[in-house]
Amino acid sequence: MKKLTGQRLELLVFTLITLFNLYPFLALHFFPTLDGASHMSNAKIISQIIVCHNELIRQFFMINPEPVPNWTAHLILSVTGLILPAFLAEKILLLILLAGTPFAFRSLLRTIAPNNIFYAYLIFPFLQSMFFYFGFYNFCIAIIFLLITLTFWVRRVGVMEKPWNLLRLAGLITLTYFSHILAFGALLVIIACYILSSAFYDLAYNKKGLRKSVDGLIRQSIQVVIASALPLLLFFYFFLSRPGSGGIIHLPFQTLLNNLLNMQPLIVFDGIREGKLTYLLFRLIVVFALIALIFRTYKFVRNIIKPKEISESNHTPGFYSGWIFLSIVFLMGLYFTLPDAMGSASYTTYRLGFIAFLLLILWIAASRLYIYTGLVAAVLAIYLNFSLLSMKESKVLELEQIAISCNKASDFVAPNSVLLPIYCMDNWFIGHFVDYIAIDKPMVMLYNYECETGFFPVRTNQEDKPNYYLGNPGVHRRLIKFEHTKGKPFRKINYVFLVGGCNPVNTDNWEKIDHILSTEFVVAYKTVYCTLYQKKN
Numbered sequence: 001m002k003k004l005t006g007q008r009l010e011l012l013v014f015t016l017i018t019l020f021n022l023y024p025f026l027a028l029h030f031f032p033t034l035d036g037a038s039h040m041s042n043a044k045i046i047s048q049i050i051v052c053h054n055e056l057i058r059q060f061f062m063i064n065p066e067p068v069p070n071w072t073a074h075l076i077l078s079v080t081g082l083i084l085p086a087f088l089a090e091k092i093l094l095l096i097l098l099a100g101t102p103f104a105f106r107s108l109l110r111t112i113a114p115n116n117i118f119y120a121y122l123i124f125p126f127l128q129s130m131f132f133y134f135g136f137y138n139f140c141i142a143i144i145f146l147l148i149t150l151t152f153w154v155r156r157v158g159v160m161e162k163p164w165n166l167l168r169l170a171g172l173i174t175l176t177y178f179s180h181i182l183a184f185g186a187l188l189v190i191i192a193c194y195i196l197s198s199a200f201y202d203l204a205y206n207k208k209g210l211r212k213s214v215d216g217l218i219r220q221s222i223q224v225v226i227a228s229a230l231p232l233l234l235f236f237y238f239f240l241s242r243p244g245s246g247g248i249i250h251l252p253f254q255t256l257l258n259n260l261l262n263m264q265p266l267i268v269f270d271g272i273r274e275g276k277l278t279y280l281l282f283r284l285i286v287v288f289a290l291i292a293l294i295f296r297t298y299k300f301v302r303n304i305i306k307p308k309e310i311s312e313s314n315h316t317p318g319f320y321s322g323w324i325f326l327s328i329v330f331l332m333g334l335y336f337t338l339p340d341a342m343g344s345a346s347y348t349t350y351r352l353g354f355i356a357f358l359l360l361i362l363w364i365a366a367s368r369l370y371i372y373t374g375l376v377a378a379v380l381a382i383y384l385n386f387s388l389l390s391m392k393e394s395k396v397l398e399l400e401q402i403a404i405s406c407n408k409a410s411d412f413v414a415p416n417s418v419l420l421p422i423y424c425m426d427n428w429f430i431g432h433f434v435d436y437i438a439i440d441k442p443m444v445m446l447y448n449y450e451c452e453t454g455f456f457p458v459r460t461n462q463e464d465k466p467n468y469y470l471g472n473p474g475v476h477r478r479l480i481k482f483e484h485t486k487g488k489p490f491r492k493i494n495y496v497f498l499v500g501g502c503n504p505v506n507t508d509n510w511e512k513i514d515h516i517l518s519t520e521f522v523v524a525y526k527t528v529y530c531t532l533y534q535k536k537n
Helices: 002-026 036-050 055-060 072-081 086-112 114-128 137-159 163-179 181-204 210-227 229-240 253-261 271-305 317-335 348-365 371-412 433-438 449-453 510-520
Strands: 061-063 417-424 443-445 458-460 467-471 479-482 490-492 495-500 521-526 530-535
Touching: 002 086, 002 114, 002 371, 036 055, 036 061, 036 072, 036 086, 036 433, 036 449, 036 458, 055 061, 055 443, 072 086, 072 137, 072 163, 086 114, 086 137, 086 348, 114 271, 114 348, 114 371, 137 163, 137 181, 137 348, 163 181, 163 210, 163 229, 181 210, 181 229, 181 317, 181 348, 210 229, 253 271, 253 348, 271 348, 271 371, 317 348, 371 433, 371 495, 371 521, 371 530, 417 433, 433 443, 433 495, 449 458, 467 510, 479 510, 510 521
Parallel strands: 417 443, 417 495, 467 490
Antiparallel strands: 061 458, 467 479, 495 530, 521 530
């Protein structure tokens, strides 16, 4: 009874910390991120195309016919956006990320090392990652599915031949793929390491013999191949259909090493101040990893001197340590060999390092350390989490004002209008804040970066998209034509939305644009952050 009470108390504490962690984000009107506004505006496009059958939107945009990843967050925002304002739809997504991640991680750790549950609290600082603050929501959701899939695999691997279990595994793997392709690849690598470790463990410790060990390896491999057949085909098609992807960037070895030492995936705004905390977190994890390594070495030597019978279930801390360690080795191999960027896909090494750190925490927990070490880790992790959160708060509040200002401009835009965005600020983080104007109303935002990459659910409708012009077609020096394709009709630009100050260095043809705006447009909305120009008449 005491044990049950202790478990409930620990779960209550974990839940309360999760709620405290949620509050600062849910209290915001908008959580301003690098890509979040683009995801919300494109989610609006998805619902306008599929549900509302908006002909203007369909002229300019289309649902990507290729079954690409990066669908999950857009789908959540699209569905919730049909019944809720965009800022509330975003809060639903934030709730899923900030509550789903810690509980998914806790569930996996509890499956692997139920007696070391306090190490689950080390997940909280990882919620303050660059991926979350950059609005890389699909990758964040993919991490949740990766953790849930691994938990399901570990718990059901012995009965995976049952059709229902195999179908559920297939569903989880497919959801991981449609969330993010790199997380999908990492998931298969980790499961492959589990299968290899299981075969070795059977052969070396359970003395099943080579044939039985190989049979188990083949059986589990076939199960995974069957469950992942569809996303695997899509995975290979995704890369084979992009043979010419340019912009391949490999980071130097020293940079990759420094990114690990500084835990760069957790640094967002201030590399110096945040870096002090992330470096402290790195040292904390390393210290516990060294303690775990000493414990594992001691137990290994002791087992050689006094061999013990090991259960054939493979559900032992020794097995889990070996499987997770092998996964970390493979991911680190990919970390130091894969490019960090390829075309529009970027931050590959940061994502791999992030996943490897989560596995390292699991490896520490699987080493059966004393409970007080877990308590120390939990207390320090909670302190570092809220310190990082507090450090980023002022910057988030500042950015939120810009986001609110941009969104408020939509009150002065007529539905189903064509709008030209112009970004004129030196802050790279708010480059996509122009999209906040398009998250609540149907409108065509020209130059949609997600639609141009081909990596997201929405694409530009090149076949039906009309030409468009800015200004007065009757006066040459008051006219700029865009994408002049022969045989296509022209459509006027109804609004120009300028974020930042007027900077001719950052804007092509600025003198002509400035002349057109002063003669053909009127100011409909203006703040210190942005200006909305409306076409006269």
